[in-house]
Amino acid sequence: MAFLIVLAALCFLMFVAYRGYSVILFAPVAALGAVLLTDPGMVAPMFTGLFMDKMVGFVKSYFPVFLLGAVFGKVIELSGFSKAIVSSVIQMLGSGRAMLSIVLVCALLTYGGVSLFVVVFAVYPFAAEMFRQSDIPKRLIPGTIALGAFSFTMDSLPGTPQIQNLIPTTFFKTNIYAAPWLGSIGALFIFFAGMAYLEWRRRSALAAGEGYGTGHSNEPEPFDHSEKLANPWVAILPLVLVGATNRLFTDLIPKVYGKSVEFIPAVIGKATPVTQDVTKVAAIWAVEGALLVGILSVIVFAYKGVIAKFAEGTKSAIAGALLASMNTASEYGFGAIIAALPGFLVVANALQSIPNPLINEAITVTSLAGITGSASGGMGIALAAMSDFFIQAANTAGIPLEVLHRVASMASGGMDTLPHNGAVITLLAVTGLTHRVAYRDIFAITLLKTSAVFVVIAVYYLTGLV
Template sequence: MSFLIVLAALALLMFAAYRGYSVILFAPVAALGAVLFTDPAQVAPVFSGIFMEKMVGFVKLYFPVFMLGAVFGKVIELSGYSEAIVATAIRYIGRSRANAVIVAVCALLTYGGVSLFVVVFAVYPFAAELYRQSDIPKRLLPGAIALGAFSFTMDALPGTPQIQNIIPTTFFQTTSWAAPVLGVTGALFIIAVGLSYLEWRRRSALAKGEGYGSNLRNEPERVESGDLPHPLLAILPLLVVGIANFALTRAIPQWYGDSYTVPPEILPGIATPVTTTVKTVTAIWAVEAALLLGILFVVLSAFKRVAQRFAEGSKAAVGGALLAAMNTASEYGFGGVIAALPGFIVVSNALKSIPDPLVNAAVSVSSLAGITGSASGGMSIALAAMSDLFIQGAQAAQIPLDVLHRVVAMASGGMDTLPHNGAVITLLAVTGLTHRESYRDIFAVTLIKTAAVFVVIAVYYAFGVV
């Protein structure tokens, strides 16, 4: 019975997300409903002592990353830099390689720190025009955007500032650059197989005489690119974020040591010293500082463009960041409650029956990401409940925690893009397409991402590379 209660709570959250209801509302409803059926007297204490503690703890750690990432993406958009990057990629890579162009542009933007939601809006007008001129069916477009924005730059490539690559750092005391060889290997697998699939779909449509289509929804207006910034200037903010993140990841521990204490003598208003364990926040501090530098660079280099709309744009960015962070934090609180239930012991024991620690972590994280429809949410639930188990298994098998970090990060981006995923729903809404028309190709990318995790595990065991 206890196991069925856990399954029912997970099913309710998945159904709510699929139907478009707020996860912020239904995560506590599902979690406390499970507590109610377990022991009604524990509902209020669990809500205050577990759900809210976990939720607030997540916001404390990660909201600045969400906020700065959203603001950086917004100033990139306001400055015209994202449009310049897209237009240049089309010009130099060529219209005959439409899928490669779209994947390359999405990858460049997301690896530079731009939110994947922002990437969808920024790339769509150019991608649609490229597909139209190449006479490729528009229904195939979401698959190309998903491959470029929702996959290898989100969690596989080392150093990516996306939140899916940052969350494991606080559990495993790693950095965002963990297991670079394995990360690049997984990324190359996703790119090669993904582009091959997209090209196969394009050729199949061409053979059937199917063109771009007519009477389509949400078609973008033709984009005038004559007044865009120089592409070399446009790409510099992305380089600033990447280089600063890399450098600060190494510099911060040298500046602060293993821990840092702020004494009352420095800040008389505090009653006791404030001590921070630096290794647990190095990656977060590095990403936050790198994004700040990127924002500053864009504002200074494109001041006139950005200043005109910065007030409204920044409000929208912060609002979006708050919503995204609270969605994930609610799922994190949900995971903390579920992990405390008797029924979860049954799930945990079942997962423990998977003897290999890396496969165990991959299956656990990917499954929960699929259930919640969120890479960061599923990973948060899994790590909140089972990170100690993962670490113990890896240490017993003498597997570096860097490898565990990369496997967990990539697994979070495996089955997360199921139909109820927020990014999928946003992508289809922006492109004016439906699940029936385009989800097949998004799901193919989902399967490729999931397979890549196990390719990386196999490569590690075969060659021992990290």
């Protein structure tokens, strides 16, 4: 019975998310409903002492990354740099390689630190123009953008500043460059397999005589080729600076601060010293510093264009960052309560019975990411509940924690893109398409992404590469 209560709570949250209701509202409802059915007297204590504690803790750790990432993406958009980057890639590759162009542009922007939600809005008008000119079915645009923005640059490539690559650092005390060889191999597998799939779909449509189509909704205005764009080398420089300073700060912060820092707040009376464990936050500090450098560089290079629209533009970016972080934080609090219920022991014991620690971790993370419809939320739930078990099992088997980091990160971006995923819903809404028309290709990319985790695990055991 206890297990059925946990399962019902998970299914309820997945259902309301699929129907478009706010996770911020219904995550605590689902969690506390499960507590009510298990132990009614613990509803209030678990809400205050566990749900809110974990939710606020997530916001404390990661909201600055959400905020700075959203602002960086917005100033890249306001400056016109995103248009210049997209246009340059298209010119280099040619209009005949529409799919490859869009995948590479999405990858460049997300690896450079731009939020994947921002990438969807920035790239879609150009994708529609290129697909229209090349007479490729519009229904293939969501799968193409998903491959570029939601897959290998989100959590596979070492150094990506996306939140899915940051969360494991706080549990395993690693940095975002963990397991660079495995991450790169996984990224190449996803890229080539994904492109092969998309090209097969394009050729199949061509053979069937299907083109871009007519009567679509949310069609963007045709691209104005007379518009003067920024120099592409200047446009890409902020992205390069984010990557370079991120690497610099990752190395520099531990050297400057050591393993921990202690300070006494300047308050009247006797104050208790505050100790900050730098090993847990160094990777987060590095990304925050790099994004700040990126934002400032865009303002310097395109001062007039950015400042004129900065006040209004950043309002929407901040609102988006608040919504994204609170959605994930609510799921994080939900996971903490579910993990504390007796019914979760059935799940945990079943998962722990998988003898291989890496396969165990991959299945656990990707399953919970799929259930919650969130890569970061599912991974947060899994690692909050079972990271100590993963670490102990890895130490026993002699597996470096860097490998645990990369497997968890990649697994989180596997089955998370089920129909109720927020990014999927946003992508389909922006492109004016429905699940019935376009989700098939997103799901295919999801399967490829999930299989890549097990490819990486196999490569590790066969070669010992990290």
